[in-house]
Amino acid sequence: MIGWVARRFAQMVLVVFGVVTLAFVFAYLVPANPARMVAGPQASPQAVASIARQLGLDRSVWSQYLSFLGRLLHGNLGVSFVLQGRTVASEIATALPYTAALALGGVLWEIVLGIPVGVIAAYRPRSVIDRVATFGALLGLSAPPFWLGLMLIYFLAYKVSLFPINGVGHPLIWYLILPSFTLGVGGAAFYSRMVRTTVRQVLRSPFIEFARLKGMPERTILGRHVIRHALLPVVTMLGMDLGYFLGGVLIIESIFGIPGVGQLAYASIATIDIPMITGTVMVAAVFMVLMNFIVDVTYTLIDPRVRLRRGR
Amino acid sequence: MNHQSRRAETTPIPTDVDARRDPVVELDDLSVAFGSGSDEVEVVRGVSLRIERGQRVGLVGESGSGKSVTARAIMQLLPAPGRVSSGRVLIEGAVASPRGARRWRGTTVAMITQDPLSSLNPLVRIGAQMTEMLRHHRGLSRAQARAQALELLEAVGIPDPPRTFRQFPSVLSGGMRQRVALAIAISCRPRLLIADEPTTALDVTIQAQVLDLLEAMSAESESAVLLISHDLGVVANFCDTIVVMYAGRVVETGTTDQILDETAHPYTLALLASVPSMGGDLPERLASIPGSPPAPGVVTPGCPFAPRCPIAQDRCSREAPALVGPPGRSVACHAFGDASWPRPVSVGGAP
The missing domain is CATH 1.10.3720.10 (MetI-like)
Structure with a gap:
C-alpha cells in the first residue's frame, strides 16, 4: 500500500510536470510577442524591447524555462506579465x-x-x-x-x-x-x-x-x-x-x-x-x-x- | 418474535413416517406461467405437494422440468414475467401471497440456491450478511446478532468464525460460501428449508460434506427439507419422500424405497438407470435417456414423455395420463397396471 502510494505520487508529479511543460512550450509557439501585448499596439519598438528585457523575454527559451522550473520548485508560480505586480498565485x-x-x-x-x-x-x-x-x-x-x-x-x-x-x-x-x-x-x-x-x-x-x-x-x-x-x-x-x-x-x-x-x-x-x-x-x-x-x-x-x- | 422462541422449545417431532403431521407447505394444483395471452408459456402444471414437519422431500427432474420454478413459486419470488396462473401455495395452512410473504419468508420457509459463489454479496462483509437477517427477523441487538452469527458459523464448520465474520465472500471457497449460505438460511430456525441444487456447483468431495451438513443442520433445527436436484442418487440418499417431475408435471411420487424398488414410471426408471451405482461393475457407458424433454410451453395432447418412452403405446400420444394413486404414492402413466408393464409394482398400498 505504501509502495503503491509512493509510486503513484511519483507518477502524479511526472504528469503535472509534463502538462506544465507542454503549456509553456505552446505559449512560446504562439506567433505573437507577449511584450507587444503588454506594451500596447502604439508602443515604439524600443519600448517593446525594454519590456521584453524586463520580463526576461530577451533570454533564450531554455534559460527562461529553467528559471521558470527553478521558481516552480520553490512554490513560486511567478508574476503576471499583464497585471502589473500581481502574482499568479494570488x-x-x-x-x-x-x-x-x-x-x-x-x-x-x-x-x-x-x-x-x-x-x-x-x-x-x-x-x-x-x-x-x-x-x-x-x-x-x-x-x-x-x-x-x-x-x-x-x-x-x-x-x-x-x-x-x-x-x-x-x-x-x-x-x-x-x-x-x-x-x-x-x-x-x-x-x-x-x-x-x-x-x-x-x-x-x-x-x-x-x-x-x-x-x-x-x-x-x-x-x-x-x-x-x-x-x-x-x-x-x-x-x-x-x-x-x-x-x-x-x-x-x-x-x-x-x-x-x-x-x-x-x-x-x-x-x-x-x-x-x-x-x-x-x-x-x-x-x-x-x-x-x-x-x-x-x-x-x-x-x-x-x-x-x-x-x- | 414470540413464535420464534416458542418454536425453539417444542419437543422433537417423532420420526415415524406414519404419524400424521402438520403440513408446513402445501401446493394445491399449482401452475406457473410466464408471459400472457398467446405468448403464455406454462412451465409448471398442476403440481400438488405436501411437506410435513421434519419431512425430507426430494424433487427430481431434468433441467427445465420446473423444479426451481416450483421452489420460487413457494417462496412467492417468481422471476419477472412469471406468475402463479392457477392453484395456490399454503404456508402453515394460510394462502401465500407475495405481499404477505414478509410474515414467513426467511423465518418459516427459508431457501438456499444453487450458486454459492454468487449468492453472497461480494461487497458486504459476511458478518453483515448474517446479522442483518437476525436483527430484522428476531429483533436482536448488534451484539446479540453477532454472537448468534458466530455460533452459527461454528456450527456449519467454519474454522475461524470471528475472522470469517469480518471477511468478504471473495476470500472464501465455494464450499465455505455454501456453508455460510446454509448458516444464514437456518439462522431463524425455519420449518422448511428449500435447497435448490445446493451442491451442483461444488466439487464432488465438498458435495458430500455439504449434504451431511444440510442433514445435521436440518435435524438440529427440526426443519423439513425440500431438496431439489437433477441427481436421483443425491436425493435418494437424503430424502424419505421423492417427487419426480417431468416437463412441468409431477409424474411419480412415493417414499424413497417405493421409488427405488417399485419404480412405476418409465421416466423414473430411466433416471435410475442413468445413476451409476457405487457397488457393481461399471457399465461400458452410463445409460442416458434418448431424445430431449419438450421445450417449455410445448403442449401435446398426450403424455409429454411419450416421444422418449420405450414402452409408449398409441394411446400415450393421444391422451395425457392422470396422476393416480393415494396421496404419497402416485404415478401418471397409462401403462401402469397393464399386463405389459414389466415391473412388479404396487400402488394403492400403505403410503
Whole structure:
C-alpha cells in the first residue's frame, strides 16, 4: 500500500510536470510577442524591447524555462506579465474559491439528480417515471450548456426574478444555483442512465435473490446490497468530473459572469500572459491527477475485491 | 418474535413416517406461467405437494422440468414475467401471497440456491450478511446478532468464525460460501428449508460434506427439507419422500424405497438407470435417456414423455395420463397396471 502510494505520487508529479511543460512550450509557439501585448499596439519598438528585457523575454527559451522550473520548485508560480505586480498565485487564490464552489455545486446536482432518478427508473422499468426519466436524460445530454444557461437566465432570472442574472454576490450559493445546475445537468443525465443500467443488472443477480429469500425488506436490500454496486461506476465518473470542473469550466463561468479559474485562464491566453497560462494549466492538471488518485483509493473502500498493489 | 422462541422449545417431532403431521407447505394444483395471452408459456402444471414437519422431500427432474420454478413459486419470488396462473401455495395452512410473504419468508420457509459463489454479496462483509437477517427477523441487538452469527458459523464448520465474520465472500471457497449460505438460511430456525441444487456447483468431495451438513443442520433445527436436484442418487440418499417431475408435471411420487424398488414410471426408471451405482461393475457407458424433454410451453395432447418412452403405446400420444394413486404414492402413466408393464409394482398400498 505504501509502495503503491509512493509510486503513484511519483507518477502524479511526472504528469503535472509534463502538462506544465507542454503549456509553456505552446505559449512560446504562439506567433505573437507577449511584450507587444503588454506594451500596447502604439508602443515604439524600443519600448517593446525594454519590456521584453524586463520580463526576461530577451533570454533564450531554455534559460527562461529553467528559471521558470527553478521558481516552480520553490512554490513560486511567478508574476503576471499583464497585471502589473500581481502574482499568479494570488490571482489564482482569488479565482479558485468561485470555481471550487461552482464545481462542488455541479457535482452535487449530478448526485442528487442522477442517482435517485436512475434508481427509481431501474426499479420501475417501462413505467411512466422511467419514460419521463429517459426523456429528461435525453434532454439533459443533448442540451448544450451555453443554450441551457442562457435559457435559464432568460426565464428564471430575467422573466421571473427568481435568481440573480449574472455575477457573484452575497450569499454566494444564491448566485451559483443556476450556473451549477447548468454545469451538472449533463452529468446528471448521464449518471441516471448509468445507474439505471447498473441497478437493473444488480437486481437480477443471485445475491439479491438470496437477500429476498432471506426475507429482507426491499428498502434494506436497496440500501445495503444494491447501492454499493450502483456507486462503483459513479464514483469514477464523479471524481473525473470534479477534477475537470475544478480546473474551471470557461463556458459556464463566462455565461454567468463568475470570476473563476476558467475566466482567468481564458484572459491570460488572450493576452499571452505566460506565467498565468502555465499557472492555471497547472492548477487544472493538479486537480485532475489528484481526483484520479482519490477515485482509486475510494474504489478500494467500496469494493474489497480491488486491492492497491505496486505495478497496477 | 414470540413464535420464534416458542418454536425453539417444542419437543422433537417423532420420526415415524406414519404419524400424521402438520403440513408446513402445501401446493394445491399449482401452475406457473410466464408471459400472457398467446405468448403464455406454462412451465409448471398442476403440481400438488405436501411437506410435513421434519419431512425430507426430494424433487427430481431434468433441467427445465420446473423444479426451481416450483421452489420460487413457494417462496412467492417468481422471476419477472412469471406468475402463479392457477392453484395456490399454503404456508402453515394460510394462502401465500407475495405481499404477505414478509410474515414467513426467511423465518418459516427459508431457501438456499444453487450458486454459492454468487449468492453472497461480494461487497458486504459476511458478518453483515448474517446479522442483518437476525436483527430484522428476531429483533436482536448488534451484539446479540453477532454472537448468534458466530455460533452459527461454528456450527456449519467454519474454522475461524470471528475472522470469517469480518471477511468478504471473495476470500472464501465455494464450499465455505455454501456453508455460510446454509448458516444464514437456518439462522431463524425455519420449518422448511428449500435447497435448490445446493451442491451442483461444488466439487464432488465438498458435495458430500455439504449434504451431511444440510442433514445435521436440518435435524438440529427440526426443519423439513425440500431438496431439489437433477441427481436421483443425491436425493435418494437424503430424502424419505421423492417427487419426480417431468416437463412441468409431477409424474411419480412415493417414499424413497417405493421409488427405488417399485419404480412405476418409465421416466423414473430411466433416471435410475442413468445413476451409476457405487457397488457393481461399471457399465461400458452410463445409460442416458434418448431424445430431449419438450421445450417449455410445448403442449401435446398426450403424455409429454411419450416421444422418449420405450414402452409408449398409441394411446400415450393421444391422451395425457392422470396422476393416480393415494396421496404419497402416485404415478401418471397409462401403462401402469397393464399386463405389459414389466415391473412388479404396487400402488394403492400403505403410503
